[in-house]
Amino acid sequence: MPxxxxxxxxxxxxxxxxxxxxxxxxxxxxxxxxVGFENFSKIYKDRLxxxxxxxxxxxxxxxxxxxxxxxxxxxxxxxxxxxxxxxxKSVFYLPICLSAVVVGQVWVWIYQxxxxxxxxxxxxxxxxxxxxxxxxxxxxALFSVIAAWSWQQTGLSMVIYLAGLxxxxxxxxxxxxxxxxxxxQKVRLVLLPLLAPxxxxxxxxxxxxxxxxFDILFIMTEGGPFNSSDTLAxxxxxxxxxxxxxxxxxxxxxxxxxxxxxxxxxxxxQLKKVDEIYS
Amino acid sequence: MKSxxxxxxxxxxxxxxxxxxxxxxxxxxxxxxxxxAPTFGVLMSSIKSKREIAFGQLWxxxxxxxxxxxADVLSNPAVHKxxxxxxxxxxxxxxxxxSLGVLGGYVFAKLPFRGSNLLFLALxxxxxxxxQVILIPLYRLFNSMGLIDTLWPMIIVHTAMGIxxxxxxxxxxxxxxxxxxxxxxxxxxxxxxxxxxxxALPLSLPALAVLATLQFTWIWNDFLWPxxxxxxxxxxxxMLGLVFMRGQYSVAWGIQGAMSLVASLPTLIVFLFxxxxxxxxxxxxxxxx
Numbered sequence: 001m002p003x004x005x006x007x008x009x010x011x012x013x014x015x016x017x018x019x020x021x022x023x024x025x026x027x028x029x030x031x032x033x034x035v036g037f038e039n040f041s042k043i044y045k046d047r048l049x050x051x052x053x054x055x056x057x058x059x060x061x062x063x064x065x066x067x068x069x070x071x072x073x074x075x076x077x078x079x080x081x082x083x084x085x086x087x088x089k090s091v092f093y094l095p096i097c098l099s100a101v102v103v104g105q106v107w108v109w110i111y112q113x114x115x116x117x118x119x120x121x122x123x124x125x126x127x128x129x130x131x132x133x134x135x136x137x138x139x140x141a142l143f144s145v146i147a148a149w150s151w152q153q154t155g156l157s158m159v160i161y162l163a164g165l166x167x168x169x170x171x172x173x174x175x176x177x178x179x180x181x182x183x184x185q186k187v188r189l190v191l192l193p194l195l196a197p198x199x200x201x202x203x204x205x206x207x208x209x210x211x212x213x214f215d216i217l218f219i220m221t222e223g224g225p226f227n228s229s230d231t232l233a234x235x236x237x238x239x240x241x242x243x244x245x246x247x248x249x250x251x252x253x254x255x256x257x258x259x260x261x262x263x264x265x266x267x268x269x270q271l272k273k274v275d276e277i278y279s
Numbered sequence: 280m281k282s283x284x285x286x287x288x289x290x291x292x293x294x295x296x297x298x299x300x301x302x303x304x305x306x307x308x309x310x311x312x313x314x315x316a317p318t319f320g321v322l323m324s325s326i327k328s329k330r331e332i333a334f335g336q337l338w339x340x341x342x343x344x345x346x347x348x349x350a351d352v353l354s355n356p357a358v359h360k361x362x363x364x365x366x367x368x369x370x371x372x373x374x375x376x377x378s379l380g381v382l383g384g385y386v387f388a389k390l391p392f393r394g395s396n397l398l399f400l401a402l403x404x405x406x407x408x409x410x411q412v413i414l415i416p417l418y419r420l421f422n423s424m425g426l427i428d429t430l431w432p433m434i435i436v437h438t439a440m441g442i443x444x445x446x447x448x449x450x451x452x453x454x455x456x457x458x459x460x461x462x463x464x465x466x467x468x469x470x471x472x473x474x475x476x477x478x479a480l481p482l483s484l485p486a487l488a489v490l491a492t493l494q495f496t497w498i499w500n501d502f503l504w505p506x507x508x509x510x511x512x513x514x515x516x517x518m519l520g521l522v523f524m525r526g527q528y529s530v531a532w533g534i535q536g537a538m539s540l541v542a543s544l545p546t547l548i549v550f551l552f553x554x555x556x557x558x559x560x561x562x563x564x565x566x567x568x
Binding site: 090 | 415496507525
């Protein structure tokens with residue numbers, strides 16, 4: 001029964017997505033026509049699709065590097081038996097339980113040109129009025145949203161790394177201390193290789209979550225200004241539910257699906273390899 | 280967040296005086312303060328009057344506690360409606376997805392059949408796909424059923440989308456329930472249904488707690504499905520309501536802050552009480568995916 005419900009509401013729509021991607025359906029009209037690969041050739045020519053694809057790649061790369069790096073760093077610090085470790089853990093983890101809507105709004109305030117936290121702080125240190133409109137400039141909009149996203153996602157990679165660190169036997173780290181190796185040597189030569197499975201998971205999750213990243217963009221920039229922060233998911237929403245090119249939207253969805261499928265496939269393959277090494 | 284530099288150079292840990300823990304502590308405190316700043320700012324704004332915000336800064340400590348924003352938000356009938364709608368979606372969808380996950384997980388763990396592994400893999404991979412992939416067909420499906428602008432599509436979709444993670448966690452948990460226990464129950468004359476309800480479920484309360492916190496948080500915070508499936512104001516969930524009310528209170532930052540906090544309160548409470556389960560669930564779901 002669970003499988004049946006899942007099939008009806010997830011698998012079947014997935015198949016229909018492929019079907020609609022070959023039509024020119026507009027969302028209301030019961031009559032629509034088959035247009036073959038027209039939607040896909042439109043993708044090929046769509047300038048906005050190309051920029052959305054590039055933004056998605058940038059977004060993904062940043063979503064991998066920032067939360068993973070920062071999460072690993074925090075996990076290593078907290079794991080070194082610092083007093084109040086549990087409190088720190090909760091603090092860094094807290095943003096995960098906030099919704100994208102709330103996170104987005106908070107960060108819109110931070111970037112607000114006149115009284116936002118960022119510009120207020122910068123003005124204070126530069127001792128001159130600083131009122132750069134972070135979210136309204138095409139050059140900075142995408143990266144500003146990425147910073148907000150990283151703030152929310154770091155906690156997740158931190159906890160996964162912490163779980164990975166507790167699984168490492170403590171005699172290994174004790175040996176390092178006896179051998180007189182430095183902290184950096186310990187991390188680089190002992191901990192990082194042993195954390196490889198956790199890294200695979202963190203990176204895969206970052207990629208998958210970033211592919212889904214839509215809510216926070218919608219709240220903060222709606223893909224603007226001038227589509228400078230458009231991602232594939234955002235572009236798909238705009239084409240289908242703002243312009244009602246449902247057929248074309250389906251074609252974008254199909255591309256999105258194929259990208260996700262490739263990533264999932266790579267992920268399972270990598271996971272298997274890691275399993276083989278460590279079992 | 281990008282301003283955080285590399286870790287300070289590591290002093291040798293073999294010296295008698297070891298400054299390292301202190302460095303780590305200070306480092307973490309600074310980072311924690313940076314991390315808390317956004318949330319703290321909202322909290323501060325929500326307890327300031329309009330006048331105070333207009334005069335001074337949004338981000339400083341307030342001179343005195345002003346609760347008018349909360350009074351405004353909590354007396355707004357639209358907010359009541361939004362909260363009620365969200366609850367009416369979250370509660371049944373959480374319960375339904377977990378129940379189905381229990382059933383599925385039990386079958387996959389204890390009653391394997393031909394091809395069950397493959398089916399399980401296919402089900403679990405459903406977790407990884409962006410929802411945009413099935414957006415249009417679902418919209419069309421619910422439209423033809425006349426369910427657009429009701430709460431039903433959200434309940435159904437959240438249930439269906441929750442099945443993979445629930446099945447995964449329950450299967451992994453049921454797999455740890457020892458088989459002799461089940462065989463013993465069979466000898467005693469119990470059927471599978473009784474084993475599930477009387478033997479396996481009482482043992483899996485921790486897993487159920489994990490799933491309940493996870494599902495509750497995700498469904499409560501969701502934005503995309505209500506955005507697609509609702510049109511009229513009295514069907515909106517709280518997250519959608521937040522966005523639409525932002526226009527109404529465009530410069531009333533205090534009220535916006537109070538609204539955000541009221542909307543996040545249920546998940547914050549769940550997080551504070553069940554954070555052990557919550558974090559465990561995130562890691563389990565992730566590591567064993």
